[in-house]
Amino acid sequence: MIVDVSxxxxxxxxxxxGGSYARALKRFGFHIxxxxxxxxxxxxxxxxxxxxxxxxxxxxxxxxxxxIVIFALYPHIFVQWIEQNQSFLKSGALITDVxxxxxxxxxxxxxxxxxxxxxxxxxxxxxLEVSGVENSNDKMxxxxxxxxxxxxxxxxxxISSCLELGKLLGFSNxxxxxxxxxxxxxxxxxxxxxxxAITLMTCNDKEDMEKFTGDSFRDLTRIARINDLMWSELFIxxxxxxxxxxxxxxxxxxxxxxxxxxxxVDAMRKMMxxxxxxxxxxxxx
Amino acid sequence: MIVDVSxxxxxxxxxxxGGSYARALKRFGFHIxxxxxxxxxxxxxxxxxxxxxxxxxxxxxxxxxxxIVIFALYPHIFVQWIEQNQSFLKSGALITDVxxxxxxxxxxxxxxxxxxxxxxxxxxxxxLEVSGVENSNDKMxxxxxxxxxxxxxxxxxxISSCLELGKLLGFSNxxxxxxxxxxxxxxxxxxxxxxxAITLMTCNDKEDMEKFTGDSFRDLTRIARINDLMWSELFIxxxxxxxxxxxxxxxxxxxxxxxxxxxxVDAMRKMMxxxxxxxxxxxxx
Numbered sequence: 001m002i003v004d005v006s007x008x009x010x011x012x013x014x015x016x017x018g019g020s021y022a023r024a025l026k027r028f029g030f031h032i033x034x035x036x037x038x039x040x041x042x043x044x045x046x047x048x049x050x051x052x053x054x055x056x057x058x059x060x061x062x063x064x065x066x067x068i069v070i071f072a073l074y075p076h077i078f079v080q081w082i083e084q085n086q087s088f089l090k091s092g093a094l095i096t097d098v099x100x101x102x103x104x105x106x107x108x109x110x111x112x113x114x115x116x117x118x119x120x121x122x123x124x125x126x127x128l129e130v131s132g133v134e135n136s137n138d139k140m141x142x143x144x145x146x147x148x149x150x151x152x153x154x155x156x157x158x159i160s161s162c163l164e165l166g167k168l169l170g171f172s173n174x175x176x177x178x179x180x181x182x183x184x185x186x187x188x189x190x191x192x193x194x195x196x197a198i199t200l201m202t203c204n205d206k207e208d209m210e211k212f213t214g215d216s217f218r219d220l221t222r223i224a225r226i227n228d229l230m231w232s233e234l235f236i237x238x239x240x241x242x243x244x245x246x247x248x249x250x251x252x253x254x255x256x257x258x259x260x261x262x263x264x265v266d267a268m269r270k271m272m273x274x275x276x277x278x279x280x281x282x283x284x285x
Numbered sequence: 286m287i288v289d290v291s292x293x294x295x296x297x298x299x300x301x302x303g304g305s306y307a308r309a310l311k312r313f314g315f316h317i318x319x320x321x322x323x324x325x326x327x328x329x330x331x332x333x334x335x336x337x338x339x340x341x342x343x344x345x346x347x348x349x350x351x352x353i354v355i356f357a358l359y360p361h362i363f364v365q366w367i368e369q370n371q372s373f374l375k376s377g378a379l380i381t382d383v384x385x386x387x388x389x390x391x392x393x394x395x396x397x398x399x400x401x402x403x404x405x406x407x408x409x410x411x412x413l414e415v416s417g418v419e420n421s422n423d424k425m426x427x428x429x430x431x432x433x434x435x436x437x438x439x440x441x442x443x444i445s446s447c448l449e450l451g452k453l454l455g456f457s458n459x460x461x462x463x464x465x466x467x468x469x470x471x472x473x474x475x476x477x478x479x480x481x482a483i484t485l486m487t488c489n490d491k492e493d494m495e496k497f498t499g500d501s502f503r504d505l506t507r508i509a510r511i512n513d514l515m516w517s518e519l520f521i522x523x524x525x526x527x528x529x530x531x532x533x534x535x536x537x538x539x540x541x542x543x544x545x546x547x548x549x550v551d552a553m554r555k556m557m558x559x560x561x562x563x564x565x566x567x568x569x570x
Binding site for chain 2: 125126144145147173175184185186188189190192193194195196197198199200201202203204205206209210211212213214216217218219220221222223224225226227228229231232233235236239242243245246248249250251252253254256257260261263265268269271272273274275276278279280281282284
């Protein structure tokens, strides 16, 4: 194992993901500390025995002794934290994150970071529709993807450590993509789907529609119940890639509309056959 | 009970829905006959004891003795059948259907139908991603909507009988809408969602995306596996109502795109809050 269990891990931001990380890593015997904004989160995590120590203050000693620091924060708070507090980090520390967008974060952090500390970015593609450490649960990593997004500035050792971290956390698929590939993929698979769901949910406010709702509409709008603070930030942080995906979608949707206007059955059937065939690839294996 | 169990029911089109109707109604003791295109469907249904008799031919005696005829056919085949074979129907028979669009069917059938026969239209909002009588199952009616769409030409008796049929079939919600209200509702809740799903599934053919797919994308594209023959016909049969819903969606989606271009966080958050609030209405009760 590259990641030695004698290493001290600090989690900054003990919410749903940070708490689930703590839960998963504690089982291996790592020393886990946490810094977060609410004392109730610390109390809960200590009580559940998923962290060894925790604080809501900027504890220089706790920060200074960590070998691995995992940032589970909103993107702009992560950047602010590094700008303001990186002097407290231990020389040689490895830092990683959980941010759902990469190009706009990775290069910025690597640019401003001290040269004796390495940042290797990762995106754990897991979540729930609830938040907070009280809902943390490392079972959500089973069957999920963990994507490491290295750049030219990363060492092979850090990349290997981060990949191993993903395996220790219990992710079923641990892989690497460039930040650019990552953002295109996430723009399409996750952000575009959320844009569609919130649009569908708000484009027709007619009363009593819910009385006739079936499973199809419910499936397409499940994620229309959305954390507006987090997702508006994530959309803007991935603006160019998301706009590109939105345009691909609009163009195709307009094609379909034209087929309907022209009653072009052949073209519609061809599109539906394409859709049916391609959907088979996306079944759960 | 308005619908007397001594009445003879004929089902024309013994597929998934027709078979499920037969299954549900047989329990009450109705005499059920069926006309369909494949002998294997008849054999299966006789063997399962969900019909009393069945044929693949145009059996004048079987048609002529039916008090209630349920058409579970594709829209254009239903219209053709009435045009060609209505002379065989019993005087005083009540006919109904399962068609998923109403304005383009109901008025046409009522216009061409003999004056001694009444057509009362209904839409059972239930289905599965499989077809054929072999997959028939009346459990899909539980929790589902059955919508009767009367016109000025319908008698109160026929409307009551059709509503009772929906209850006998086991539908949880049995109600009436005008054909116009029905088509708007179905255009939004069902057809627009299918348009979105097939567009999302075909707008980006990049390889290997499936490796990173999560539940959100899977949920939004479940119905992208689609019966192209049936849905292209249903889309065209509801063209004006569906185009209106597509336009509502495109306009809202373009609004969101503009918000993103302008990095208008407030507008985006407001839209997401609207979406979150409205989605709560659509939860399963």
